[in-house]
Amino acid sequence: MPKTTRTVREQAKVDLSKIPAQVERVNVSGLLRTHNDYVMKAAEGLFKARNFEDVMIESMNAKSYLHELGIFKDVQVRIDISKDANASPNGYEVTLKGHELSRLVGSVGTEVGQNEGSLRTELSIPNLFGRGESISLQGSYATTRTNELQLKFWKSFFHTRFVENRPEISFSLFRHVDRMDVSLFQNSNLGFIADFSWNSLLPLELTHSVQYEASIRELSLLAKQVPFPIREHCGPKLASLVRYSVIYDQRDNPVFPTQGIMLKSVNEYCGLGGNLAYMSTTTHGEISVPLFAGLVAQVCGRLGLVKETKNTTLLPISSLFYCGGPLTLRGFRFGGAGPVVETTSIGAQTNWSMGLHLWGPLPFNHVFKGLANNFRTHLFYNFGGFNTFTTENMRSAYGVGLAFKLAERARIELNYCIPIRKYATDKPVNGFQFGIGYEFV
Incomplete structure (x- = not known):
């Protein structure tokens, strides 16, 4: 030079x-x-x-x-x-x-849920009163289970001295329909939610949300021949509850993390009014550790528990846990590894599952360059049980598969599953199983 x-x-x-x-x-x-x-x-x-x-x-x-x-x-x-x-x-x-932004903003797109996709439309009025207030009308139609219509008003307080805490409030009117073909019923919710969310920075970076929900829940049947333990839940019920959720997430990537910890807990107390009463908690955890040559070891776990309160006459079946499925216990259908009545799944009061995973890059990934970063190979061993924390009702499966990243939020898994421990009433999947979602075990 x-x-x-x-x-x-x-x-x-x-x-x-x-x-x-x-x-x-x-x-x-x-x-x-x-x-x-x-x-x-x-x-x-x-x-x-x-x-x-x-x-x-x-x-x-x-x-x-x-x-x-x-x-x-x-x-x-x-x-x-x-x-x-x-x-x-x-x-x-x-x-x-x-x-x-324009006074009126509309959008149409797709959204990934837990093992389902949905078409989502939204019409919103941003900055309604000149200080970040917004109102929107949202609708979603899913391919399998859930449909929703929601009118929501929300306001952030990022302009205050609490900007680092990201405080935000919202009020929603909603109608939510959840179809449970595995149990031959459909649950329709019509109600109101008030939400306050914020972040805390010390001693840990946590995301908090406190909600109050008042809704009318109506359960209807999807077939003529339905077991009585499901039929007795039919009809409208009034629910009044408080929900608190907290998330700790230090992963370097939400879809394919190579290191970090994520913990999430959702807790409900229902019984402030109406004729439904219960307490429930769901906790999900995930730990990823880098090994060598792009390999990552991962341990995932989930625990769900719903209990009666003093006012409980009957636990709502829509709040019970369904064991099995490509997002929790691979090698079994959704609801195919839990309690049944007359061959129909009815859900469990407790449910736990764990997954041991080994993630790796595609072979010869340097040939595909950037495209290969959206794929991972997958070895796994899943096990879990219900209604007891012993190995009495435990199911397990192992397998190998391929995962694909959808944007930066969700992933698709195609796994070849081999159930190891199963029972006569189970609905196992011995072979390929497809899963799509944003939270796996």
Whole structure:
């Protein structure tokens, strides 16, 4: 390389952290319906900058913050020398130019649920009153089990001093239909949910949610010949409950993690009114450890428990746990490894399952380059039981398969399963089994 070319390149390298700079003015343009106080927090970090590198970093942080507020579809940043008459020699002016979302926004797309896909439509009015309030009408139609219609109002408080805690409130009117072909019934919920969610940073980074739900639940039959233990749940019931969920997630990837821990717990107390009463808890855990040559060892577990309260006359069958399925106990159909009455699954009060996994990249993955990152090979051993924490009712299976990542949220698994421990009343899958979802055991 010629000496002159090298000299020019060396001179072109500038250490921005050594260039003194001070932001004297911040402009946020493009505000049509939004109140000024809702975006003021975007400027706080900019006024603390002491060099040009800080100015650039804080400008990108301000742009990201404005996107999070949910009022702009696009934000542009411009940094210029301060033109104020009393401007200092190192003074700068930052302009954040946003384009507000339309008054009415619609979308149509697909969504992945637990072993089902759905068509989802949404019509929303963003930034309703000028401080991030939004209202939406959402509808989803699933391929197998659930259909839902929801009218939701929500508001975030990211513009307050609690921005790091991400507080948000929402109120929803909903109608939810869950079809349980394995138990020959359908459950329809019509009700109201109030939700408050936030993040806590100390001593651990946790995501919390507290909900109050009041709903009318009506169970109807899908066939003429249905066992009495299911028939006795028919008819409308009034439920009034409090639900608390907490999530700790330190994985490096939610779909194919190579390291990290995830813990999730959902707890319900039903019985604040109405004629349904129970307590339930569901806990899911996952630990991933990197090995060598791209291999990852993973341990997953799930525990579910529903109990009677003093006011309980009959535990609702829709709140019981169904054992088996490609997302929990591979090698068995959904509900195919639990208690039955007259060959019909009826659910269990307790359910536990664990999975031991070995994940690996595709063979010759360097040939496929970026495409291969969406695939993983899979060796697994699953076991679980119900209504007891001993091995008395335990089922187990092992197998090998291939998994494919859907965006950054869900995955598809195609596994060849071999059940090891099964009973005469079970519905095993000895061969290929397909699973799609976002939370597997």
